[in-house]
Amino acid sequence: MTLENISTNKSFGxxxxxxxxxxxxxxxxxxxxxFLPPQASANHKVPVLYWLSGLTCTDENFxxxxxxxxxxxxxxxxxxxxxxxxxxxxxxxxxxAAYDFGLGAGFYLNATEAPFxxxxxxxxxIVSELPALIEETFPVTQKRAISGHxxxxxxxxxxxxxxxxxxxxxxxxxxxxxPTQTPWGQKAFKGYLGDDRxxxxxxxxxxxxxxxxxxxxxxxxxxxxxxxxxKELKPERLEAAAEKHQTDLTVRMHEGYDHSYYFISxxxxxxxxxxxxxxx
Amino acid sequence: MTLENISTNKSFGxxxxxxxxxxxxxxxxxxxxxFLPPQASANHKVPVLYWLSGLTCTDENFxxxxxxxxxxxxxxxxxxxxxxxxxxxxxxxxxxAAYDFGLGAGFYLNATEAPFxxxxxxxxxIVSELPALIEETFPVTQKRAISGHxxxxxxxxxxxxxxxxxxxxxxxxxxxxxPTQTPWGQKAFKGYLGDDRxxxxxxxxxxxxxxxxxxxxxxxxxxxxxxxxxKELKPERLEAAAEKHQTDLTVRMHEGYDHSYYFISxxxxxxxxxxxxxxx
Numbered sequence: 001m002t003l004e005n006i007s008t009n010k011s012f013g014x015x016x017x018x019x020x021x022x023x024x025x026x027x028x029x030x031x032x033x034x035f036l037p038p039q040a041s042a043n044h045k046v047p048v049l050y051w052l053s054g055l056t057c058t059d060e061n062f063x064x065x066x067x068x069x070x071x072x073x074x075x076x077x078x079x080x081x082x083x084x085x086x087x088x089x090x091x092x093x094x095x096x097a098a099y100d101f102g103l104g105a106g107f108y109l110n111a112t113e114a115p116f117x118x119x120x121x122x123x124x125x126i127v128s129e130l131p132a133l134i135e136e137t138f139p140v141t142q143k144r145a146i147s148g149h150x151x152x153x154x155x156x157x158x159x160x161x162x163x164x165x166x167x168x169x170x171x172x173x174x175x176x177x178x179p180t181q182t183p184w185g186q187k188a189f190k191g192y193l194g195d196d197r198x199x200x201x202x203x204x205x206x207x208x209x210x211x212x213x214x215x216x217x218x219x220x221x222x223x224x225x226x227x228x229x230x231k232e233l234k235p236e237r238l239e240a241a242a243e244k245h246q247t248d249l250t251v252r253m254h255e256g257y258d259h260s261y262y263f264i265s266x267x268x269x270x271x272x273x274x275x276x277x278x279x280x
Numbered sequence: 281m282t283l284e285n286i287s288t289n290k291s292f293g294x295x296x297x298x299x300x301x302x303x304x305x306x307x308x309x310x311x312x313x314x315f316l317p318p319q320a321s322a323n324h325k326v327p328v329l330y331w332l333s334g335l336t337c338t339d340e341n342f343x344x345x346x347x348x349x350x351x352x353x354x355x356x357x358x359x360x361x362x363x364x365x366x367x368x369x370x371x372x373x374x375x376x377a378a379y380d381f382g383l384g385a386g387f388y389l390n391a392t393e394a395p396f397x398x399x400x401x402x403x404x405x406i407v408s409e410l411p412a413l414i415e416e417t418f419p420v421t422q423k424r425a426i427s428g429h430x431x432x433x434x435x436x437x438x439x440x441x442x443x444x445x446x447x448x449x450x451x452x453x454x455x456x457x458x459p460t461q462t463p464w465g466q467k468a469f470k471g472y473l474g475d476d477r478x479x480x481x482x483x484x485x486x487x488x489x490x491x492x493x494x495x496x497x498x499x500x501x502x503x504x505x506x507x508x509x510x511k512e513l514k515p516e517r518l519e520a521a522a523e524k525h526q527t528d529l530t531v532r533m534h535e536g537y538d539h540s541y542y543f544i545s546x547x548x549x550x551x552x553x554x555x556x557x558x559x560x
Contacts, residue, residue: 009542010505010534016542067347067545225290254290262289262296265347 003137006031012073013038016063021133025125026086027118032130033059034138035069039076045141047168047279048078048134049272052126052148052155054174055184056104057084062149065261071272077279078140082130084151086119094191100184101191107179108155109203111192120192123203126155127163145275147171149264150228154179157205157218157238164214168278171219171271173264174226177238178206184232206234206241213245219274220250221267223257283417286311292353293318296343301413305405306366307398312410313339314418315349319356325421327448327559328358328414329552332406332428332435334454335464336384337364342429345541351552357559358420362410364431366399374471380464381471387459388435389483391472400472403483406435407443425555427451429544430508434459437485437498437518444494448558451499451551453544454506457518458486464512486514486521493525499554500530501547503537 007018014037023030040046049072051062059081062068072079085091085106092115093102102116111120135142146167148156153175160170179185180200189200201207222235229235235251242249257263287298294317303310320326329352331342339361342348352359365371365386372395373382382396391400415422426447428436433455440450459465460480469480481487502515509515515531522529537543 009538009540010503010536010546011542012546064541065344067350069542069545070347070549223290256290258289260289261344262291262349265349266290266292269350 003133011035012069014040014069014073016069018059023125023129025121025129028086028088028091030083030086030125031059032080032082033063034134035063035072035079036138037073037076037078040078040139042139045139046076046078047143047145048080048140049145049147049275049279050126050131051079051081052108052146052152053081053084054148054150054152055084056099057152058104059083061261065265066268067265068268068272071269075272075276075280077272077276078138080130080134082126085122091119092116101188105151105188107151107188107192107203108159109192112199113192113194116192123159127159127166131166143168143279145169145171145279147271147275148175149173150259151176151184153220154185154205158203158208160216160218161205161208161212161214164216167216169217169275171274173221173267174223174228174233174259175205175220175235175238176232178204178234180204180207182232182234206237209238209241209247210244214247217248217274217278218242218250219252219271221252221254221270223254223259223263225256226259228259283413291315292349294320294349294353296349298339303405303409305401305409308366308368308371310363310366310405311339312360312362313343314414315343315352315359316418317353317356317358320358320419322419325419326356326358327423327425328360328420329425329427329555329559330406330411331359331361332388332426332432333361333364334428334430334432335364336379337432338384339363341541345545346548347545348548348552351549355552355556355560357552357556358418360410360414362406365402371399372396381468385431385468387431387468387472387483388439389472392479393472393474396472403439407439407446411446423448423559425449425451425559427551427555428455429453430539431456431464433500434465434485438483438488440496440498441485441488441494444496447496449497449555451554453501453547454503454508454513454539455485455500455515455518456512458484458514460484460487462512462514486517489518489521489527490524494527497528497554497558498522498530499551501532501534501550503534503539503543505536506539508539
């Protein structure tokens with residue numbers, strides 16, 4: 001695999017870098033960003049937090065707006081932020097170029113419906129191809145945590161729950177908790193997966209929590225002034241599903257906070273410290 | 281004056297808000313952002329750091345990317361980020377819509393050349409109209425500090441030096457220190473001020489420091505991997521000019537850092553703590 005470095009910025013004594021590479025999994029060029037803390041070197045490998053972004057985002061939103069590098073540098077944790085969908089010529093989009101399907105809206109699943117099934121394989125990309133590439137290229141260990149926001153919170157929860165052997169902890173901001181029952185999720189799952197509800201359930205955090213226990217600790221932060229809370233996010237259903245198997249889930253509701261990066265930046269330090277307990 | 285609130289986000293226990301208002305000074309609608317820390321209330325007024333952004337920026341770049349709210353909330357300091365130029369229909373731009381003159385490039389001066397002299401009066405807007413509006417509207421004191429980046433670093437230095445009675449301290453990231461002698465500054469000053477070199481010198485931090493002493497403390501951070509360092513910024517000339525009157529100027533050069541917000545966010549905590557010494 002050939003990686004092309006397209007930007008480098010020193011940040012909190014470490015380095016923020018963007019790369020592009022051709023992904024066999026999603027069959028197009030993909031861009032990602034990595035923050036390497038100052039501790040990272042050939043002689044001192046560091047663990048990695050994977051951050052999955054929400055609808056419309058790229059690798060840049062989290063790296064520019066979350067303010068995560070300060071604490072990641074202090075704790076010695078690398079952060080990898082992939083894009084939110086395949087992109088480029090030949091990658092099909094929503095028929096109306098809507099923000100909630102197609103480009104920028106891969107939903108971290110493997111599509112089975114044409115014409116999306118060729119490129120929209122973000123689940124395999126995040127679970128397998130990207131970590132393999134990161135771990136062969138950069139001074140990182142195979143200790144991984146996963147987090148994300150909104151659609152990316154859905155991605156972090158479902159990928160973490162389905163791969164408990166590959167991650168040491170899971171967190172999310174404002175995740176889409178029950179996408180089989182809410183509009184963004186239903187539109188995406190119908191488009192990418194067709195009408196097979198069993199296939200939908202494979203990518204629904206509540207369904208996954210209902211049917212199996214997990215040893216992983218999960219931290220979720222949710223703003224109470226989030227415009228999407230009632231219609232799209234449904235954290236109360238995640239809590240209900242987690243009760244069944246005594247999952248170690250903490251959901252924190254925050255008065256006044258919304259769906260923006262102003263919310264994420266206010267609590268990202270807590271998430272980094274949470275993951276550090278299990279990563280290091 | 282009528283203020284219109286156009287966005288509100290809770291952030292680190294405080295509030296980020298954007299407003300628009302018609303400015304008599306620059307004769308158009310202007311947008312600004314304010315961060316009010318959790319301590320701010322009618323019974324507890326807080327001091328204000330004014331942040332002046334660089335070329336192409338609006339009020340949003342600093343608020344979204346600098347990560348300043350965490351420490352501002354801890355220290356109890358409000359932050360006000362104005363736009364970088366007048367905007368809107370009827371506001372003239374660079375004849376080629378270049379990024380370094382006209383819209384997004386007001387250079388924090390009062391233009392005297394037509395057609396720019398009607399709207400491009402950012403100096404008066406920042407020094408007088410905006411603080412008056414802030415202080416009559418929000419729970420803030422009249423204690424003010426000023427900082428900025430690149431063109432905004434030039435703005436902070438020149439406005440602070442010319443109004444030492446109105447500010448308690450000055451800082452800058454990667455400022456344009458000697459604009460009368462460097463390309464961005466020369467283009468802007470010729471366009472806004474014409475050929476009168478005495479008028480140019482009124483907006484050049486090195487010239488201001490050479491001819492008068494100041495009691496204000498000044499902190500400047502500069503990255504050594506900044507692509508604009510040699511041609512446009514010239515911090516060594518600021519240091520030389522400051523020597524003449526034993527100005528309390530600290531210039532810190534940082535290996536590996538560039539001109540981006542990855543640099544600013546890495547050191548913004550130091551600037552907030554620096555200003556807090558004089559503001560509180």
